[in-house]
Amino acid sequence: MPESVIVNTSPIFYLHRLQLLEILEKLYGTIIVPPAVIDELERGKIQGEDVPNIRVYSWIRVEQVKVSDFLKLITDLGTGEAEVLALEKTDSLVIIDEWLARRIAELRGLKFTGTAGVLLKAKEQGCIISISSILEQLLKLGFRISHKVKNDILELAGELPE
Numbered sequence: 001m002p003e004s005v006i007v008n009t010s011p012i013f014y015l016h017r018l019q020l021l022e023i024l025e026k027l028y029g030t031i032i033v034p035p036a037v038i039d040e041l042e043r044g045k046i047q048g049e050d051v052p053n054i055r056v057y058s059w060i061r062v063e064q065v066k067v068s069d070f071l072k073l074i075t076d077l078g079t080g081e082a083e084v085l086a087l088e089k090t091d092s093l094v095i096i097d098e099w100l101a102r103r104i105a106e107l108r109g110l111k112f113t114g115t116a117g118v119l120l121k122a123k124e125q126g127c128i129i130s131i132s133s134i135l136e137q138l139l140k141l142g143f144r145i146s147h148k149v150k151n152d153i154l155e156l157a158g159e160l161p162e
Contacts, residue, residue, distance in 0.1 A: 001028065001029070002028070002091050002092055002093035002111065003091040003092060004032055004087075004091070004092040004093070005024075005028040005029075005030075005031045005032065005092070005093045005095065006031070006032045006033070006034075006084050006087045006092055006093070006094050006095070007024065007031050007032070007033055007037070007084070007094075007095040007096075008033075008037060008080050008081055008084045008094075008095060008096040008097065008098070008101070009036075009037045009040040009041060009080045010096075010097040010098070010115065011024075011095045011096070011097060011114065011115040011118060012024075012033070012037065012041065012052065012054070013041065013044065013049070013051060014097075014115050014138060014141060014143055015115065015118070016050070016051060016052040017050060017141050018134060018137055018138065018141075020119075020122070020128070020134070021052055021057075023118065023119075023122045023127050023128070024059075024060075024095075024118065025057075025059040026122070026125075026127050027118065027121055027122060027125065027127065028093075029059065030059050030060070030061055031059065031060055031061070031095075032060075032061050032062075032063045032087060033054060033060060033061075033062055033063070033084075034062070034063060034064070034065045034080070034083030034084060034086070034087055035062060035064060035065070035083065036078075036079040036080040036082070036083040036084075037054075037080045037083070037084070038054055038055075038062060039079070039080075040078075040079070040080045041054060063087060065083045065086045065087050066086065068086060071085055071086055071104075074100070074104070076100055077100055077101060077104070078098070078101075081096060081098055081100070081101035084096055084101070085101060085104055085105060085108070085110070092110065092111070093111045093112065093113065094110050094111065094112040094113075095112070095113055095114065095115075095117075095118060096112055096114060097114040097115055097143075102114070115138070115143065116135065116138070116145060116149070116150075116153050119131050119134055119135070119153075120153055120156055120157055123157050124157075130157075130159060131153065131154065131157045131159060132154055132157075132159045135150055135153065135154070
C-alpha cells in the first residue's frame with residue numbers, strides 16, 4: 001500500500017454520489033486532501049450539489065500545500081488538481097480523474113489512478129461485487145469515460161460481455 005494517498009475533488013464527489021466514499025478508507029486507510037478540494041466541494045454545495053462534508057470523516061486529513069510556480073503556469077489546471085499534484089510525497093498515490101492532471105502526474109513520475117481505478121481495486125479486493133452497474137451509474141452522474149476505457153475496466157474486472 002502507498003505511504004500517502006492524495007485525492008482530488010472529482011473522485012470524492014463521484015464516490016460520495018454512488019454512496020461508496022468509504023471504499024477509500026477500506027482500500028487505503030487515511031487519505032489526504034488539500035484545502036482547494038474542500039473549497040471546491042463547498043462551492044458545489046452552495047450550487048446545490050450533493051457533496052460530502054469532509055470534516056466529519058476522521059480518515060480524511062486536510063493538508064496545507066504550497067503550489068510550485070511550475071504548476072501555477074499551467075492555466076488549464078484547476079486549483080484542486082494543482083494542490084493535489086503539489087502534495088506529492090515519496091511513495092504516494094494520486095487519485096485524480098482529469099486528463100491534464102493525470103498527464104502531468106505521469107510526466108512527473110507520480111503513481112496515479114482515478115475513480116474507475118478505485119472501483120476496479122475495490123472489486124479486486126472484494127469490497128464490491130460488480131463494477132459494471134456502478135460504471136453505468138457513474139455515466140448517468142455525468143462522469144466521462146471513453147467506451148474503450150470502460151471496456152478495458154470491465155475486461156480487467158472479468159465482466160466484459162461476450
